[in-house]
Amino acid sequence: MASGTELTPTSYIDHHLTYLTTKVSEGSFGVLHVDTLITSLILGVISFGFIWLIVRKATPGVPSKSQAFIELAVEFIDNEVKNTFHGNRHVLVAPLALTVFVWVLMMNAMDILPIDIMAWVTENVFGMHNWKIVPTTDVNTTFALALSIWFLMIFFNLKVKGVGGWMHELFCTPFGKNPLLWILNLLFNFIEYVSKPLSHSLRLFGNIYAGEIIFLLLGMWAATGVSGTIFGSILGAGWAIFHILIVTLQAFIFMMLTVVYISMAHESH
């Protein structure tokens, strides 16, 4: 879009998959995706600020419509947490689940906004040539979330079971206490602890990224003329409607896995 040079399918897709970057230090790790960070921060501030504004005036009497809406979401999440986590969930786990669900849902939902219109807006209104509007299509975001939760999981393993208890669990589960099985148990647990953040983050990333790619591919129908544009629009609308399900479902799955991982850290075998 509006890159000035010749527009080919490759350059179209490339353009949409390019981040607005800035260098904060040397090396490839020193790069910062400004668009991902700013978009996610804006979404977080808007959604949590909105919730906070309503919650601040929360009344135990007859709730306002907005309070009822927030309570609906909160009680839905609280119920899910209650079924999985058997401790005092109000200290951290339930609010954590709310944070994860709301933030991931908002970031995913950016995928539904028409991708080329948003690109036009960011370029012509805000003057940003490259601006990826969906933070969860950035693997850094999903890894950041999954790794934060992974560290919380390790933290709760140590806090609840102690170093000895956790070591016992690493060596003696799932196959048994026999010293011959220790290595096998450890290997098994190692794979589990590695695969947890990987599957946690890549599932979300993959679904949303694939959704965005399909929007881009459908957008290329516009290159074939008016009838192609109309056809592409119809397909795009269908995919967007289906994507409402994926966006919500992925946010829900991400939240549920968060709760499950942290619950597992609390329960000893």
Added chain:
Amino acid sequence: MNINFTLISQALAFSVFIWFTVKFVWPPLLRAIEERQKTIADGLAAGERGRHELELASQRSSEVLKEAKQRASEIILQAEKRATEIVEEAKRAAKDEGDRIVAGAKADIAHEMFSAKESLRQHAAQLALAGAEKILRREIDAKAHADILSAIEEDLK
């Protein structure tokens, strides 16, 4: 797929949002919800209690009603009994009174009759005496027969 500093910044943003939710979003809402749940539970309990009390009260009222009905019928029965008693008493008193009046009247009549007889007798004696006097005045000397006359007079008295 390039891992870079964005990961750190996103993790920081995430922890700030978690902190914010834990600190400012969750507690007031939870408080409001729990308080409302308590209010609702209290209301339901109060309703249940009220229903129970209503049941008891209706039971009590029906008992009281039954008792009152019983009392009323007892009172009516007593009153009827008393009424017949009063009527009987009145009848008896009236009869006594009548008897006494009749007896008084009879005594009066007897007295009147006696005094009438007495006066009749006297009248008759005087008449007879007067008759006899008239006859005797023509035939006999009053003085010669005075003892006979006084004896007759004595008899007639």
